[in-house]
Every structure is written in structure tokens, then in C-alpha cells.
Amino acid sequence: MEARRSSRMVIDPKVRQVGFFTPSALPDRTASAPTDPSSSPPVSDISPANSLSPVMIPPPRHASDNFTFNLTRTVPVPVPVPGPGSPLRHVSSGENMPLGSYNPSESFLGTSPLGQSSASKVVVDGEFSDDVASPAGWFRRGSTGKVASSLPSGGFDMAAAKKGSFAVAGSVTAVSVVKMPPEKSEGLTASQNDRPPSSKPLKEKTSKADRRALQESQRAAKAAARAEGNKGAPLASAKAAKSVKHVSQKKDGIQGSPSVAASEKKGIDYFPEKERKKDAPHPRMQFDDKERVEKAKRRAVVKKTEVRNRVELFRHLPQYEHGTQLPYLECKFFQLEAVHPSVYKVGLRYLAGDICGGNARCIAMLEAFKDAIRDYSTPPEKTLNRDLTSKIGSFVSFLIECRPLSISMGNAIRFLKNCITNSPLSLSDSEAKSGLLSGIDRFINEKVTSADQAIVKHAVSKIRDGDVLLTYSSSAVVEAILLYAHDHGKQFRVVIVDSRPKLEGQALMRRLVEKGLSCTYTHINAVSYIMHEVTKVLMGAASVLSNGTVYSRVGTACVAMVAHQFRVPVLICCEAYKFDERVLLDSICSNELGDPDAISKVPGRLDVNHLNDWADNENMQLLNLLYDATPSDYVSMIVTDYGMIPPTSVPVIVRQYGQHLW
């Protein structure tokens, strides 16, 4: 296989901004750094969602989480914190990111959609990295004021210096306590630290150096915390017997902001219910990490039983026994008051597999969110921007539990959160809501419907009379292209390649044949046989990543490679809103596992039962991958709403139109 681009010398006389370059990313954060005490909480123009990668939108644990995002991207805004209720917190990030009170009248806890303190978080072991990065530290007040003394002077001074008024009102000392079980092995801490779920979004936008610095500082902080563990524990109140630690940022000194998440501790009691809702598994949680999985499970709304025999390479992906969640969820319906019924319904349909396909899932989700927004009213003492964002966040975490987000959904969520955060605070509830609703409608219309029309128009220009078009599985856009070309009198033949277990191609074939197209149906096993008569391959995609890799239904890569070998051009049709700024090199790191039973059983063939008891046999592992990654070498062209581009130009679209894409 030849690489699409052969090796070449790159001798460039000029400095060119070619390649992956996001000019706005850094300035975004640093530009907001004017240390102006009077500057108001820059919440409105800084959307937490901005920093999120599409798929990685972690469900906000509660509103203050979002707030943290805001904070991380703002500057030290030394606003005196007015009352005991407003804790001071530092959020750990690679940057100098002091706090500000985003809204003095609100307590952080108050903004939680669940109306609860996040205190219980700490209780869970292994959570510390969460805590480091999230503001949801735990809080102690009054008598535990001593803890302040365990603050490394650096951090404290810094905070004090920055804040001017370190509003530790009354007896409340808000200190972030990072829980850190001393017995934890260094290796584990390090590895967890590498992917602290809530700091991940931050990482997304930070530069490499920043991330490095962040990581280093966290590591250092951890080490320091451990060192201090023995010291700190005696100081802490009896309640805090679980080694209360403060993370110091000695390394970075003033530069690195200490990971002090200070907040008010209402009590260290564990609220399992609340906790559960807050902390859904991170979309990209590594499921081979036992402790995290345990923790996530405790919180999960949807009870899922994990499949036992998992394939070695794919242990980091979630895999559950199919069908176990549905009954549970159904009976839980009335207990999940936090989830809007429409969202609930959509989630169940995802779970049942009723809705599949990137666009369909995305639209269904947005429609459900529209219902939810329509029924939403801002609780007293809260602002719509923040409360709704967290609400959406909790919906999203529910949806993730039903089925991992697709990239299209991730991008749509990012868009929606942007919308919410950017809606002016001065608007009344109904105005803001109608604005959001029309925003969602516009998104669906522009990014999905019109984009599809544009794609159809572009792609049809490539279909000539006498063509034999091969398509794999079923893609809505490809179907539209074929129908449009047929309607316009082009004479061509279609080869539909399908694969088990979904056999989506059959439905596509049925629809096409009804419209009068001439179709051939075959399974992917025969693709190399059929390919020699094919003139073009048209396929859809779940996403196109920044290196041109196409992330799509499993089997796409196979078809594309065979086509490339036969020198048949491969056209990938993908709406630009599904582009992702991430890079994927293989299908392992990020993927989704389907129900293994689907491949072990053949419908209608009871005699094929060799795999029936596979779950009981340790040595038998079934892998039902849902996606794969097609390297850009095998893709001739990507058809998007912006036109036909080579796969190497995807980052250009993302860079130039990233703001408008999502």
C-alpha cells in the first residue's frame, strides 16, 4: 500500500500556519487574564463547553464544576468573597488561575442542581485526582479551621496575596482537601493523575507544555501531599481521619496555581444518591481501572452488569451484559426525577438500539433537550446559564450511561452548552429559553439537514453514467446521494456490502430497490470479489478526525483498504459538524463494544450454538467492535458541506471553522 502522500522534503521558505494550529485556543485563556479586580465574572463569554472535546464532555458534577471551568479560564479576579458561604477555591490547572467569585451571592453549593454539597465526594477512594482538578473538594468549617494550618504556606500566601481579601469569614476556613489514601501506590497515583477526568477538558485546550506542566505540578503536589500526610492527619479533626491533605504546588510556586479546592463542608456525610447522579463515568473512562469502575458503578443510574470475559486489548472500554439495564431503568423511572422524561425516553431508545446512526442519535438527543428546556424553569436564586448547563450535563451523563456518546452528539452538546453559556444573563427565562430552542433548531437545520443537502449536491457531481457505486452498511447521507442521483436520471448501479450482526444494509437495499435503483447485495466477505467491478466507493462516517482518519462503522476500513488496493476511489461523506479535533491512530484507544451475544448467535439458526456458554468459559472472549478507524491513506476524498476536500485538509476546516462548526 502506498501512502497517500509519499515522503517528501519539506523545505519551506516561509513560516506557514499549516498543520494543526488553533490560534484562538491559547489566547482565549490568556487573553482573559487582565487582572482587573473590577472585571465582572466573565462567565458569559467563557463557556465551559469551549474547553471540552466533543466526546469528552464530562457530565458536570454540579454547577460549581462548570464554574470551575470558567475559573480556569479566567484570571485572578480578586473579588472579595462576601460570606462564609462562599468558599474560596483554587482550581488546579496548569495556569495561574485564581479564583474569583463568579457570583458572590451564590454559594457554590447552592448552584448544584442537586442542591447538595459535594462533600461526599471525598469519601470515595481513588477519587483524589478528581478532587484535585475539580472544585468539589470537601469543605470544613469552624472547628476544622486548623486545617488551614496544613496549607502549605506557599499556596496560602499566594491565595491571600491574590485575593487581597481572603474572605474567610467567621470561622469558616475553606480549604480544599485533597483526599489521598497514603497507601496508594505511586504508580497508581501517577497513572490516575494522567487522566484526571475533570481536568481533562482543561487539558484539551491547553498547549502541550501547559499540560506537561500541569501534570508535573500535580505529581509534585501529590508527592508533597503524601509527605505531609502524616503531619496533616493529626491536625485534622477526628472526622478527617482519612488523611486530609492539602496539595501544595511548591514546584510552580506562584505560577502554578495550587490545587486547592476549597469549599464549604456541610458535613462529610456520604450522600450516595446525590453522589451517584453527580458523577457519571467519564465518557472516556478507562474501564480496566478497577477502582474507577467500582466507583463509577456505585454512582451509575443504570445498573449494568459487566461482561466477564473481555478481550485483552479492549478492557479499557465499557462492556456490559446486554439487556440487563433496561428492566432496571424502567422500574427506576419515578425515582430519577432529575432526568427529564424525554431525555429518559431517548436514553432508553439508545439502550435498546432503536436509534442508531450519528445524525439520528444527535437529532433525537437535541429534540429531547428541547423538550427539557421547554419545561425548564430556573430555580430561585440561580441563573439559567449555570443551572441549565449543569442540568444538561446531568442529562448527558444519563445518556452516556445508556450508551457512550457518539462524536456527533459530543459536538452537539458542546454547541448547546456554548449557547447556554453565551446567552446573556439579562434575558428573562422565557426569552433565553426561546433563544436556545431556536438555536437548537438552527443547529439541526444548518449543520445536519442543510449540510446533508450540500453533501448530496457535491457528491452527485462525482457520479457519472455507468458507474458502479459500492456502499457499506447504511448511511443516511449516502442513501440521499444515491436517491438524488437516481432522480436526476443518472444511470448507475449500486453494490451494497453488509455485515453481521446489524445487517443494516438490507433495509437500505429495500428502500433503494423500491425507488427503482438496481442493487447488488453482498456481505463483506465477498468485498474483494465484487470490488473489481466497482468504480467508486461511497461511505458515511461517524466522524473524521484531525489526521484525516475516518472513524466509522466497523468494516469501513476493510472496504476502504480493499478499494484502495483495487485503485477504486473512496469517497467519505461526513457533515462538518462531526469533525473532531482529536487524532486517532488505531481503533483500539477509542471505540465502543457491542453486545457479544450478537455475534455469538445466528438468528434463526439454533443449531449454531457452539458459543452458547461463552460467558462461562474463561478462555472464550468475544469481541463485537462497533467502530473502526480508516487511515487517511485509503480515503480519496471527504465530501462535506464545505465542499470536497482531501482528508489532509480536515484540520484546516476544523481550524478555520471550528467556531462555526459546533
Added chain:
Amino acid sequence: MWGRSASFILEKQQHLEEEKKLKMAQQQDPLLQNPNSSLSAYYQNRAAHHAVVTSDWLAQAQAAAAHRPDGLPPPDDLDGDADQRPFSVIDEFNRWRKQPDLAEAVAAIMALASVIRSSQATTMMELEIELKKASDSLKSWDTTSISLTAACDLFTRYVTRTSALEYEDFNSAKARLIERGEKFGEISRKARQTIATLSQDFIFDGCTILVHGFSRVVFEVLKTAVQNKKLFRVLCTELKQLTVLDLICFASLELAEGRPDRTGLRLSNELSKLNVPVKLLIDSAVAYAMDEIDMVFVGADGVVESGGIINMMGTYQIALVAHSMNKPVYVAAESYKFARLYPLDQKDMAPALRPIDFGVPVPPEVEVEKSARDYTPPQYLTLLFTDLGVLTPSVVSDELIQLYL
């Protein structure tokens, strides 16, 4: 896109350039006046400077074939543009085309610029419509010319995509447009020089270059190389650089018994005038000769979005051979040839036919492939030398996206 034209490197050698230009102007002035009546299509126009169709050049080529060295009229890479097209309705365009050293596309750009200048429009909208009309008529004047279409599109984009449109005062807005139009024309006119200068780094001592067909840009590149030699001789060490330059030029010969295009002959004539060692081979000998070649230089009729090029027939196979032998393939193309096209394969292009005379009668039932150009996919190209800089093929699409989207 043109804001960061690499033409800055020209300024480094400004006085040298000026001298050169003077010299060139002197050389070329007498050459303008060989108007050929030619046909309308782009490839027939090119054929003029490829010396296929016009009797004038046919005679020259035959003379060249007889005795290659010095029996020819002085080299002239511009005459193709100097053709007067009898049926052309676009006077301005033709006026510009009479200018020396102007490619057809640049002539179109200059013509469009003067459309703005002479426009009687009183509103921006009117002006834009007028411009659009003019560029449409230019485009329809020859639909097979990729560079003409691309240049018209690019000019319209470049000129109208400016904040000038927000000026309240129409006159100042128009002045701004004219300014931009002229800047664009200027850049386009300088393009060939820029490319020649940029490419000098890639021509090294003792290298052997394979050139396909006659491309004015490639010729400019080689000429500049030769001139650099003189220059360097004065300065010091590079004496040998280009004396060793062994140019294997290339007459494309259809099926060996067909009539050669004589483009290679022409180039070899002109290069031998410059004292460059030249060897001529037929295009079926490319693979045979490839092992002694260090690099392949080709021009382009159009550079498409994938980063590939559309060029005179035969380029693709040379690129394939070069690729399989790991020789770099360099393309010299002005940025006004960047076209919003994305051919997927050879047949996925608007056909551009040219007459082919095999010299012997062809039985009527035998089909003759008349296509004048082929498409070379980007994976076979190493670098593109453009006036925007030296680009990898994938950057072409980046530039186009930035301009058009």
C-alpha cells in the same frame, strides 16, 4: 493567500532582478510581434507555443530537428500569449495578452482589473455584478482552460473579499478594489520570477533534471539557474553548478511513430542556446533514462484541490515512473492555476481534446485517444513550487479552503 506571497524573496535580489528584467525585456521585445492566428481552445493556444499547430512553429521545429543548435529564431517563451485571437470579443483581455511575458491567466487578471477601473458602476453591488459578468465571459471564452477559469475565480474572490465592501464611500471602496486588483496582477506577473527564485535551492551541482514538455515556468526556473551560474561565477565558488546541469528534455512522441509535439525540441533549442547540455529522448524512454535522473520538473495546467496536477499528457506516467524509482517530482505552477476541481481519476475531468496527427492514415474504425492532458494524483508529487512558497501537495487544498470557504 496573496498577502503572504513568497515574492519577498525577490526583493532580496532586487537589483539583480532589475538588471535581469531589463535584459529580459531587451531580449524579448522583438519577439512579441509574431502573431499567430490560432484557434480558440486553450490547448490549441498552448499548441501554439508548443509549436504543434502553427505553421510558424512547425517550421521552426523542423528546422530544429534538422540542426538543433543555433539555426533558430531566438528563444521565445511568450509568443503563445501574443497571439491575436480574431474572434475574441474581450478587447481588454487581448490587449493584455499582447504584452510580453504574460500568461493567459495573468492577462485575464489584468483585464478584470481594468474592468473595475473603467467601470461606470455607482454601487458596490453593480460593480460586483459587472465583474462577475466579465469573468464569466472570460471563462466561457475558453472553458477548457483551467488556469483561465481559476484565475478569474481567484481574482473575483481576492478582490471582493475585502473589508472595502464596508466602506461607506463608494469611490474609496472602488479605489480599494482597484488597488487589490492591481496587487493581485502584480503578484501574478511576478509569480514566475518568484517561483524561479524559490526553486534554485533545489537545483544542485551536477544534477540531472528531467523536464516534460515545454512549460514557461520550468523554463524560467532553468534560465534563472543558468543566470545564477553566471552570477555565482562572478561571486566565487558555484562555477560548476550549472555547467554540469544536464538537461534531458523530452519530446513526447506518440507511439514512437507519431509526430512529436516538438515541445521538447523547442525547450532543448532554447536551453542549448543557454549552453546547457541537453539530451533529447522520447517519452517511451523515460523509464529507461530514469536511473540517471535526479529530479523531475514539470509545469502544470492546473493544480487541483487534492494537490494533484492536471498537465500535458504524459506527466502522469513520468510521475509514476519517478515515484517507483524514488525520484522527486517537482511541479512549478503559479498560484493562479489553483483550481477548485477534484478529479478522482483520469476520466473525471472535462475533456480537452486536441488533434493528433500520426503522420500515417489511421483507419476510421480505430479510435484515437485525443485527450490533451492527464491528472497526476498528489501522492506522486514531491513538492509544488508556487509563488506562495514551496508547498507540499496537501497545502494546496488548505490554501483553496482559506480562499473559497
